[in-house]
Amino acid sequence: MEEKTPVLLEKLYRLYRQRVNPVGKTYMFVDEIQHIRGWEQWIETYRESGEVKFIVTGSSSKLSSKELGTLLTGRHIDLTLLPFSFPDFVRSKGIEVSSLSIELKSDLIKNLLFSYLDSGGFPEILFNSPKENGTKILEAYFDDIIYRDIVERWNIRDALLTKRIALYALKNSGNLLSYRKIQKALEQTSGKTSTSTISENMSHLSEAYILFEVELHTNSVKKALINPRKVYSVDTGLxxxxxxxxxxxxxxxxxxxxxxxxxxxGYKVTFWKTDKTEVDFVASGRTGDLVINVTMSNLDDPALRERELRGLLEFEGDRSRRILLNSDIEDTLKIHDKTIELIPLWKWLLIEDFLPRR
Known part of the structure; x- marks a missing residue:
């Protein structure tokens, strides 16, 4: 078998030029680029000539986005591909995503939202697998990420501890978590560990895109670093x-x-909290902040409604758009010279006017 070096890339490229497109600029797609030793030097040669534009993909088990940035400093744009979004999910069912279409089919859309929350957005689960096999496939994805993308890649000795950290973090999705809290919880069943070990493993889990850590919204870098964070999964089905x-x-x-x-x-996402109230998300963009709380509970409950609105009202910021996402109410409230939009979650996810790109 021919060794996978830039020589192989060069042969393929020359064959393409000779047989298909001998002149002019071309685009070259290379998947699993990490298997080609020294690929970055070869790509840089053609990039400087302007002859070729490259789109490369690679596995996080061999090449992290940070390392890719080091190899191609200032010469690349990173694109992170997440599992299918809810609009993708709806389109996969043959439903047009437009304001008129979703209004006419609102009951169906609401039903699909709960299906999406249960199954998540991995294409294999949505298109190819019988429902009963979905859980097994997602469990296999999880194990592959833990053992191949993290344990094997970083030569971690205690693979079971890494898996338990991941499970504990995912179980507490949306809750405030500190490394000390994770340490204490795991030491009850897994023996002695340290916050530095927890921190290292959480970093690996984030880099492998199994979870995301969200920091406190503050102007103080120190506060952001030392305060507990929130954790979210890459996929609700997983x-x-x-x-x-x-x-x-x-x-x-x-x-x-x-x-x-x-x-x-494309938003930078943080959360905001005081001793008495909080905001689930502060999404920072070029034109101001989106300040968002999310609830699927019944807003007819006065105590719940007051709690969800309080954080949005107390958050400071003149350019902030305040939104309460909920199961089914659409309304606009004027309270103490502040405007709060109540938007059904299913509609907010589907109509881009509600959530413009950053």
Whole structure:
């Protein structure tokens, strides 16, 4: 078998030029680029000539986005591909995503939202697998990420501890978590560990895109670093498959998919909290902040409604757009010279006017 070096890339490229497109600029797609030793020097040669534009993909088990940035400093744009979004999910069912279409089919759309919260957005689960096999496939994805992309890649000795950290973090999705809290919880069943070990493993889990850590919204770098963070899963279906919650918590799941959608739209996402109130997400963009709370509970409950609105009202910021995402109410409230938009989650996810790209 021919060794996978830039010589192989050069042969393929020359063959393409000779047989298909001898002149002019071309585009070259290379998947699993990490298997070609020294690929970055070869790509740089053609990049400087302007002859070729490259789109390369690679596995995080061999090449992290940070390392890719080091190899191609100032010469690349990173694109993170997440599992299918809810609009992707709806389109996969043959439904047009437009304001008129979703209004006419609102009951069906609401039903699909709960299906999406349960199954998540991995294409294999949505298109190819019988429903009963979905959990097994998602469990296999989880194990592959833990053992191949993290344990094998970083030569971690205690693979079981890494897996337990991941499970504990995913179980507490949307909750405030500190490394000290994770340490204390795991030491009850896994023996002695340290916050530095927890921190290192959480970093690996984030880099492998199994979870995301969200920092406190503050102007102080120190406060952001030392305060507990929130954790969200890359996919609600994956989380349910491995955590196996005893009851459905669609409020938690809804919060998770809102976070992922904000990432897809290019926002920098933090959360805001005081001793008395909090905001689930502060999504920072060029024209101001989106300040968002998410609930799937009944807003007819006065105590719940007051709690969800309080954080949005107390958050400071003149350019902030304040939004309460909920199961089905659409309204606009004027309270103490502040405007709060109540938007159904299913509609917010589907209509881009509600969530412009950053």
């Amino acid at each position: 989380r349910k498959a491995v955590v196996k919650p005893l009851t459905d918590d669609y409020g938690r799941d809804g919060e998770n998919i809102v976070f992922l959608e904000l990432l897809r739209r």
